[in-house]
Amino acid sequence: MKKRFLTRLLIIAPLCGFPAIAGATETDTAEEAPPIIDPYVDFRYRLELVDQDGFANDATASTLRIRAGVRTREWNGLSAHVQAEGIVHLGPEDFNDTVNGRGAFPVVADPEDLLLNQAYIRWQLPDRVDARVGRQVINIDNQRWIGSVGWRQNDQTFDAAFATAHPSPATSITYGYAWRVNRIFGPDSPQGIWRDNDIHMIRGSLDVENVGTISAYGYLLDIPDAPVNSSRTWGLRLTGQQPAGGDITLTYAAEYARQSDHAGHPRDFSLSYLLLQPGITAGPVALRLGYERLGGNGVDALQTPLATLHAFNGWSDKFLRTPPNGLRDLYADATIRPFRSGFLQNSAFRIAYHDFRSTRADMHYGREWNAQFTVPLRPGWSVAVKYADYDADRFATDTRKFWLTTQISF
Structure with a gap:
């Protein structure tokens, strides 16, 4: 095999x-038009x-x-x-x-x-419209609801039509419709492809001076192959940053959403999502504190099945599916870039701590430490080491994970 x-x-x-x-000749020079095929x-x-x-x-x-x-190469805004x-x-x-x-x-x-990961046609009108149709990666906001799961070797992709319009420099309107989800498990897995879906992705945003970006969204998921993941979610999100003097910047994110049953989900439910994430950046150091709450009623919990889940609730991946009693994640996350010059100039240390509890009955699930060191060797080349240590209390089991990753792009 x-x-x-x-x-x-x-x-x-x-x-x-x-x-x-393709199409290049010995006489091609840098002054000529870009290549037809890149x-x-x-x-x-x-x-x-x-x-x-x-x-x-x-x-x-x-x-x-x-x-x-x-x-x-683009032709009248069209490319592939x-x-x-x-x-x-x-x-x-x-x-x-x-x-x-x-x-x-x-x-x-x-x-x-071995698979066809992406294949789409794109139409762009500079600063106005960006539309794609076909198999594609889709990442929205911080990928909490819709993402490509770029951490795993196989992306999550969507067979979809997806477009963003900018009525003005400060506003955007996005709509996407997906009928197939190609999951990270690949086509040989019974759970690798979700077919015949009716997935709507709606988002609008407004940039407000001295406030930040305010976005409203709706995600309507009808997934016949996994009906317990069918849901309707509406929410609001605020992100921004403010200078605080010198090289200090205050950062913040806040989000609230409400999720309920939709389409073929077998039960009725209505649950909330809450994120509060203040932070501060001072020179080479960035610190974030966070509180994330995914509601649960003991039978059903708020789920984000199309998210880049590895990026949330600890790198050990214990909470890829929210437990029935919900999840409360209280965390601190620090990144430092200590080297101002030389070979390690753009390298970064990152460390995070999570404390996990249920939102119902206040059960202590466990705690987790994460650490990572990333070194960009040159443009397109990088090396990273990463570690996760989950200490279980009343959910899952103790788990330790280590990764060494190298990437080269041409």
């Missing part, structure tokens, strides 16, 4: 970006280690993702983008990728695959 996978990868890669620019390739290697209570074996996942694609993606396992499969049957190991959700 792996030999067949590599053969297919070698066949498709030249078609999606390795050769010289190819690119991206490599990301990751070593992921998982030590999780309840499993006799630790997981060790060594994976390589190769992306190759082409973008076309096609991207292929291959994920291969290097070494023994001592982990459960969700489709390989290795249930004695903890999950590392990076199954081996």
Whole structure:
């Protein structure tokens, strides 16, 4: 199987970006028009280690993702983008990728695959309209409700029509409609594709001077393949920053939403979401404090199934699905960029602490420490090490995860 996978990868890669620019000749110069076809390739290697209570074996996942694609030059605002993606396992499969049957190991959700990751047509009217139709990545705001799950080797993509209009420099209106969700588990997984959906994404924003960006949104999810994830969510979000003298800046985010049952959801519910996140940046140091609350009634809880979930509620991924009694996450997050020059100039240390409780019955779920060090070696090249340590109290089990990631883009 792996030999067949590599053969297919070698066949498709030249078609999606390795050769010289199509249509170029020996006489082409930098002063001439941009190339009709702009190819690119991206490599990301990751070593992921998982030590999780309840499993006799630790997981060790060594994976390589190769992306190759082409973008076309604009013509009357029209362009196209096609991207292929291959994920291969290097070494023994001592982990459960969700489709390989290795249930004695903890999950590392990076199954081996070769697929068409993106293929869409785009139309742009500068500073006015940006519209796309086809298979695409969609990231809205901080990706709490809609995101591409870029952390995993396989993106979450949408077969969708998606457009943003700017009636004025300070306003935007976004509407998207998705009929298929291509999830990170890949097409070989029973949960890898959600088909025949009726998903509406609505957002409007207004930039207010000395206040920030105020946005209102609505996400209507009708997901027949997973009806318990069908819901209707309406909300408001405020983000901004204010100078406080010298090199000090105050930052803030606040958000409130209400989610209820929709379409084929089997039960009636109505639950709230709340985020409060003040912060301060002083020179190379950025600090955020946060309170995030996802309601639960003991049977159903507020869910965000299309989000980039790894970015929220701790990197150990214990709360990818909100427990029935809800979730309250009280956290502190600090980033420091200590090096002003030299090889490590743009590197960053990040550390975070989370304390998790239920919103119903006030049960203490556990606590978690996260740490990360990222070094950009040059444009398009980076190395990162990352660690998560979840200490369980009354939810899930103690878990420790370590990642080493290197990425090279051309």
